[in-house]
Amino acid sequence: MSQQLPDIDTQLANHKLSQEDYTHIKQILGREPNLVELGIFSAMWSEHCSYKSSKVHLKGFPTSAPWVIQGPGENAGVIDIGDGMAAVFKMESHNHPSFIEPYQGAATGVGGIMRDVFTMGARPVANLNALRFGNVLNDDKTSKHQRYLVRGVTEGIGGYGNCMGVPTIGGETSFDECYNGNILVNAFTLGLAKSDEIFYGKAEGIGNPVLYVGAKTGRDGLGGAVMSSDSFTEESKSLRPTVQVGDPFTEKLLLEACLELFKTDYVIGIQDMGAAGLTSSSFEMAGRSGSGMIMHLDKVPAREENMTPYDFMLSESQERMLLCAKKGSEEEIIKIFEKWDLDAAVIGEVTDTGNMELFWHGEKVAEVPVDPVSEEAPELNRPMKRPEYLDLIKDTTINDFPKVENQEAFEKLTKSMEVVDKSWIYTQYDSMVQTNTVKKGGELDASVIRVKENGKALAMSADCNVRYCYIDPKGGGAAAVVESGRNVAMSGARPLAITDCLNYGNPENPEVMWQFAEGCLGIKEACAELTTPVIGGNVSLYNETNGVSVFPTPSIATVGVNDDQNNVLMSTFQEAGNQLYLVGESKSEFGGSLYMKEICGVVAGKLPEIDYAKELALWDLVIEANKKHLLECAKDASSGGVAIALAKMAATSGLGCDVSMSVEDERDIFAESQSRAIVEVKPENAEAFEAMLDGLACEKIGVVGGDTVKINNVTMSMETLQDNYFNTFKRVIEQDL
Amino acid sequence: MKVSILQFPGTNCEFDTQYAFEKLGCNTEIVWHKAESLPSDTDLLVVAGGFSYGDYLRSGAIAKFSPVMKAVAEYAKSGGKVLGICNGFQVLTEARLLPGALKRNEGLHFISKHHHLRVENNDNIFLKKLNNGDVVNIPIAHHDGNYYINEEGLKELEANGQILLRYTDEDGNIKNPNGSVESIAGVCNKEKNVFGLMPHPERAMEAVLGSADGIAMLKGFLES
Numbered sequence: 003m004s005q006q007l008p009d010i011d012t013q014l015a016n017h018k019l020s021q022e023d024y025t026h027i028k029q030i031l032g033r034e035p036n037l038v039e040l041g042i043f044s045a046m047w048s049e050h051c052s053y054k055s056s057k058v059h060l061k062g063f064p065t066s067a068p069w070v071i072q073g074p075g076e077n078a079g080v081i082d083i084g085d086g087m088a089a090v091f092k093m094e095s096h097n098h099p100s101f102i103e104p105y106q107g108a109a110t111g112v113g114g115i116m117r118d119v120f121t122m123g124a125r126p127v128a129n130l131n132a133l134r135f136g137n138v139l140n141d142d143k144t145s146k147h148q149r150y151l152v153r154g155v156t157e158g159i160g161g162y163g164n165c166m167g168v169p170t171i172g173g174e175t176s177f178d179e180c181y182n183g184n185i186l187v188n189a190f191t192l193g194l195a196k197s198d199e200i201f202y203g204k205a206e207g208i209g210n211p212v213l214y215v216g217a218k219t220g221r222d223g224l225g226g227a228v229m230s231s232d233s234f235t236e237e238s239k240s241l242r243p244t245v246q247v248g249d250p251f252t253e254k255l256l257l258e259a260c261l262e263l264f265k266t267d268y269v270i271g272i273q274d275m276g277a278a279g280l281t282s283s284s285f286e287m288a289g290r291s292g293s294g295m296i297m298h299l300d301k302v303p304a305r306e307e308n309m310t311p312y313d314f315m316l317s318e319s320q321e322r323m324l325l326c327a328k329k330g331s332e333e334e335i336i337k338i339f340e341k342w343d344l345d346a347a348v349i350g351e352v353t354d355t356g357n358m359e360l361f362w363h364g365e366k367v368a369e370v371p372v373d374p375v376s377e378e379a380p381e382l383n384r385p386m387k388r389p390e391y392l393d394l395i396k397d398t399t400i401n402d403f404p405k406v407e408n409q410e411a412f413e414k415l416t417k418s419m420e421v422v423d424k425s426w427i428y429t430q431y432d433s434m435v436q437t438n439t440v441k442k443g444g445e446l447d448a449s450v451i452r453v454k455e456n457g458k459a460l461a462m463s464a465d466c467n468v469r470y471c472y473i474d475p476k477g478g479g480a481a482a483v484v485e486s487g488r489n490v491a492m493s494g495a496r497p498l499a500i501t502d503c504l505n506y507g508n509p510e511n512p513e514v515m516w517q518f519a520e521g522c523l524g525i526k527e528a529c530a531e532l533t534t535p536v537i538g539g540n541v542s543l544y545n546e547t548n549g550v551s552v553f554p555t556p557s558i559a560t561v562g563v564n565d566d567q568n569n570v571l572m573s574t575f576q577e578a579g580n581q582l583y584l585v586g587e588s589k590s591e592f593g594g595s596l597y598m599k600e601i602c603g604v605v606a607g608k609l610p611e612i613d614y615a616k617e618l619a620l621w622d623l624v625i626e627a628n629k630k631h632l633l634e635c636a637k638d639a640s641s642g643g644v645a646i647a648l649a650k651m652a653a654t655s656g657l658g659c660d661v662s663m664s665v666e667d668e669r670d671i672f673a674e675s676q677s678r679a680i681v682e683v684k685p686e687n688a689e690a691f692e693a694m695l696d697g698l699a700c701e702k703i704g705v706v707g708g709d710t711v712k713i714n715n716v717t718m719s720m721e722t723l724q725d726n727y728f729n730t731f732k733r734v735i736e737q738d739l
Numbered sequence: 740m741k742v743s744i745l746q747f748p749g750t751n752c753e754f755d756t757q758y759a760f761e762k763l764g765c766n767t768e769i770v771w772h773k774a775e776s777l778p779s780d781t782d783l784l785v786v787a788g789g790f791s792y793g794d795y796l797r798s799g800a801i802a803k804f805s806p807v808m809k810a811v812a813e814y815a816k817s818g819g820k821v822l823g824i825c826n827g828f829q830v831l832t833e834a835r836l837l838p839g840a841l842k843r844n845e846g847l848h849f850i851s852k853h854h855h856l857r858v859e860n861n862d863n864i865f866l867k868k869l870n871n872g873d874v875v876n877i878p879i880a881h882h883d884g885n886y887y888i889n890e891e892g893l894k895e896l897e898a899n900g901q902i903l904l905r906y907t908d909e910d911g912n913i914k915n916p917n918g919s920v921e922s923i924a925g926v927c928n929k930e931k932n933v934f935g936l937m938p939h940p941e942r943a944m945e946a947v948l949g950s951a952d953g954i955a956m957l958k959g960f961l962e963s
Contacts, residue, residue: 160849164880165790167751251749251793343748425852432851432880434942435788437755439949452947454758568947 006034013037017044023380030374038312038360038368043375045278045316046285049543052379055509056541059522063536064529069498070537077118077203077273078193079537081499083563085456088197090124093132093190093464093503093559095542099245100187104154108187109162109248110320115191116166117274120257121323123201123264124193127436128451129163131173131189132464132503132557133427136182138419138734144182149735151185152427158248159189160430165250166257170431171442172449174464174557177419178605180472183547188503188557190464194453201264203273203283205326205352206291210270212284212350213332215339216256216322220305222246223279223318252321252344259342260323266338268331275322281315283324285358288372294355295372300363303345311360311367326352386519387512395473395606400592400669403602408668411601412716415642415672416649416726418600419734423653426732440570446637446650447489452567459567461495464559467641469594471554474609475517478594479524479556481609484617484676485640486560487532491621492636492679494571494628495562500529502539502558507551509543517554518543525556531614534560553605569628575655576634578707581688582661584644585620586678587699590667596642597672610676617677619698624679632691634682644703645671645713647680652711653727658720661704661713671714682706740765740961743781745811745827747772747802752788752824752941759941759953760785763961772805783820783960784811786827788880788939798841798883799829808834820864820960821933825881828925828935837928837935838896839888844881845918851880853949854916856924856938857907860900863931868955874911875952877938879924884937886919886926893920901926904936 007013014024017040027035027043035043049055065073071088072080078092096111116126133155136148163170168191205212223246263269271291273283280302288295299314309317327335332348339346353359358375360368415421428443440459441450448463465486471478487497502525507514529536545552564570592598593607624636639647644663652659665671680703683691692700704712711718742760746753746769757767768778777784791802802808808830815821815836823831831837844850858866858873869875888896896902904925908914915922917937925936940953 157848164849164851164882165749165751165793167789249793251790251795254751254790254793255748429852430849432849434851434878434880434939434948435751435755437758437942437944437948440947570947 007037013040019044038315039370041312041316042281042370045281046375047379051278051282053541054380054382055384055543057381058383059519063526065535067533067535070535071197073537077121079501080200082197086197087456088195089192089460089561090119090122090195091192091501091561092118092538093188093501094540095188095503095505097186097542097545100155101185103245104151105158106245106247108155108158110246111187111189112159112162113248113253113320114276115189119191119193120260121272121274123199124195125261126168126191126193128192129168129170130462130464130559131159133175134181134186134555135177137179138177146738149738152735155187156427156430162248162250164432166254167435169433169435169439171433171439175424175427180553183550184545184552186505186555190559192462201269201272203287204271204291205287205295206293207270208352208354210329210352211327211332211348212295213325213327213335213346214302214349215325215346216344217252217319218303218305218345219314219317219319221313221317224316246318246320248320255342255344256321259339259344263338268327268335270326272323272325275324279318285372285375289376294353294357295350296353296359297350298361301347301349303347311362384509384515385512386516388516389513396608398606400598400602406601408716412645414600415646416723417730420596421642421646422730423728424731426735446573446654448493450493450570457567459564459570461490461493461562461564462559463489464557466555466557468553468555469599469605470609472605473594473607475520475554476524477609479521480528480612482556482558483525483528484612486558487534488638490560490562491624492573492638494569494625495564496625497534497560497562499537500534500558500560502536502556505542505545505555508546514551521554521556571628571633572635573637574635575651575657575706576682578657580634580682580684580706581702582704583681583700584663584703585681585698585700587675588670588673589675590670591673591675595674612676620677620679623694623698627691627694632687634684636679636681639678639680643672643674648713649711649723653724657706658708658710659704659706660708663703740782741780742767742783742785743770743778744785744787745770747791747805749791749793750787750789756785756787756941759944759957762944763957772807774807776810777814784814786823786830788825788827791826798826799833802830803834815933818932823935824939825937828937831935836933837926838892839886841883842885842887843883844885849882850916854879855907855909856904857911859902859905862900863927865934865959866903868959874907876950877940877953878942879938881937884917886923888920896926899929903927
């Protein structure tokens with residue numbers, strides 16, 4: 003195994019390895035690598051698996067709190083939610099595959115994140131997604147293609163999640179030209195487990211068997227991790243074979259079989275085969291325990307003939323797991339998987355050599371030391387540079403543009419694709435299976451499920467205002483954490499932890515790398531200030547096509563607990579005659595606002611400062627007032643300001659409102675100052691509510707009810723508002739059908 | 740009262756159904772599709788919702804060949820009460836225990852939402868707790884819920900009072916979400932012991948989840 007591979011330069015290029023990497027590999031092995039070994043290093047050192055560009059910036063994330071059971075580094079993070087129950091959750095991207103093949107790309111993204119959660123021993127109970135598309139409004143090829151992607155991604159997510167019987171209960175969808183060549187599909191799954199029955203991805207105990215379970219291996223997704231570690235060009239359509247094909251039925255069987263297996267005491271460790279398939283799962287499991295491993299690749303169940311050891315190690319066929327079991331339990335385990343019509347085979351065992359030894363019909367075809375592959379993976383300190391555009395846009399204000407009447411602006415914003423109801427998307431997702439869904443997509447702000455086992459409720463929300471991240475990468479990262487937490491708090495739940503999905507452009511561009519570093523700083527700051535640690539996540543770089551990078555998009559999903567599942571606070575108007583309050587300070591702040599984008603046509607300005615103390619005071623107020631049953635509904639004022647928040651609350655409830663808020667400039671009804679919320683209070687509770695304010699800025703702005711929405715000098719009939727709000731999305735997305 | 744609930748590979752509403760009936764005080768048992776007989780003390784057999792065998796062919800088309808289906812057919816023929824919900828309804832039509840068939844929704848999309856239904860005929864054990872014309876609010880969640888039956892069959896259904904439920908708005912006016920013939924949401928067999936519907940009454944058992952209208956439906960089975 004010590005001869006140099008023929009045409010080594012081409013091989014290295016195909017595997018996206020540098021000469022430097024090659025030298026390093028030879029040093030680790032003490033000889034020339036063969037093709038299988040080159041493939042292993044290529045996968046493990048891909049950006050996707052090694053985090054080589056991002057690692058240096060991910061250090062220092064707050065990751066612990068008394069309620070954190072498992073932070074980053076496992077398949078998913080785990081928090082304690084009381085009474086012996088734990089919530090297991092994570093968010094992941096499937097951006098590149100979804101752009102190449104929207105249905106399968108999105109579907110397998112959902113399948114992958116669910117495996118990450120159930121491999122920890124948890125039954126998945128809720129899905130969210132955060133989707134970013136390009137411009138869907140025009141009559142050109144780009145918009146037409148984007149509309150096709152919206153339809154395909156939606157169907158893919160639904161097709162997989164629905165079949166799995168896991169409700170998709172909410173999410174976020176937004177649109178911007180920067181995603182024209184590179185859409186983002188981020189999928190989140192939350193599962194429930196007993197807090198003392200969590201399973202980890204480890205392989206230990208010399209002689210313990212290593213089993214392969216689930217679907218058979220084919221050549222699909224070969225090199226997927228390497229593909230997603232590169233930018234797109236016009237030729238990327240030829241990458242379609244690198245996109246995996248999902249089979250949710252098999253995954254459903256795998257889920258049930260694994261949960262049945264977890265009730266036994268046979269399992270030492272288990273991990274799903276996601277990106278880089280058998281390679282990453284085996285190396286990570288052995289690596290976590292400092293073990294070695296032998297695997298006989300000819301024992302791996304195969305879907306196709308003539309597959310090679312290289313194919314087996316790098317295939318990204320879906321719906322597969324690798325598990326390490328107690329010696330002697332093999333037959334019982336195989337019986338469980340046979341019941342569910344799944345393959346299960348003993349393919350190897352744990353050793354104490356510290357090496358991964360791969361065999362093919364008895365002949366050793368690769369031997370790689372486990373630790374160095376992950377420990378010595380390249381860690382890059384890529385050059386960074388503050389982008390010049392920041393100076394060009396920072397002083398822009400809405401006064402630089404011709405004034406538009408508020409009425410006209412309101413009419414336009416209530417039809418904005420970012421604002422309007424997305425029922426076209428979320429009614430394609432089964433949102434109610436498992437009979438736990440208390441608040442779901444379309445009901446504004448966080449989504450909520452109840453926990454049958456302990457009487458509590460879990461609130462969750464995925465958010466990121468990408469315009470904020472463009473004008474201020476650090477502030478935008480922080481704002482995403484803040485908004486996600488605020489949405490959770492608006493349901494009466496205490497935000498406890500986050501998972502992040504950091505989608506950025508090409509890390510080889512110093513300006514992108516700077517955006518990434520700044521985004522991380524913002525997230526760290528906000529997580530520390532709000533005590534919502536990061537318990538897991540994912541980095542997706544190279545979101546760039548033909549040299550255009552996407553806006554920095556750190557999607558954040560916060561999870562919180564409400565102690566009483568019968569006291570979940572809604573976000574839409576509840577009853578005519580109730581009073582409306584605006585909590586928090588409103589200023590003429592339009593940096594990165596929806597108003598500036600839709601009315602002025604630019605993404606520019608200065609991001610409002612975040613005052614964490616005021617933010618936490620707002621959360622406390624809503625959570626405590628809700629505990630005292632003083633609130634009827636609460637919704638944060640974010641994109642589009644108070645006016646658009648009220649419009650959404652009215653449209654979704656069918657109740658109008660009559661509001662007059664104090665402003666410096668009449669356009670301030672659309673301003674986006676942070677840390678604000680609208681709450682609805684019954685007249686008889688007004689006094690008790692006001693007594694809780696404790697110095698927080700708060701203005702009584704009006705009442706619920708009537709056939710119109712009136713906000714200062716803006717008026718719209720409920721009929722027009724509801725038509726704009728509920729029918730625009732379908733009109734746009736289905737116009738080509 | 741003993742409720743047996745079928746579990747095919749891909750079924751995903753068996754535990755919801757179990758939870759709903761246990762809330763009503765019933766004993767329940769999940770029955771694996773390879774069983775060749777039903778529990779002898781079964782008072783009601785439920786074919787639960789989901790995606791049996793992934794529904795990659797026609798919904799319910801493979802499940803009808805599962806070993807347990809022979810026992811289900813015998814149980815139904817001998818007068819045993821059977822309820823098929825969603826995929827269960829599709830399985831029962833495929834197995835010819837209920838008339839008609841379920842096609843892909845007219846709009847071709849999966850539809851998940853709360854929907855109103857009007858009670859068309861309460862002269863049966865399933866809906867006897869409700870009045871004809873009552874409107875209930877029950878979630879739907881299906882891709883293949885477009886009920887089809889030919890004209891002759893439809894006349895027969897009408898003549899025998901086999902049409903149980905129709906999709907409507909909250910005031911009881913016809914509102915058809917999926918293209919079903921005559922907006923039909925649920926039917927029973929001529930003997931009125933086998934029932935099928937696309938909506939999910941087991942998801943409408945608690946106000947905290949948006950509706951408790953399913954209680955009155957499932958409770959009908961409890962008092963025989």
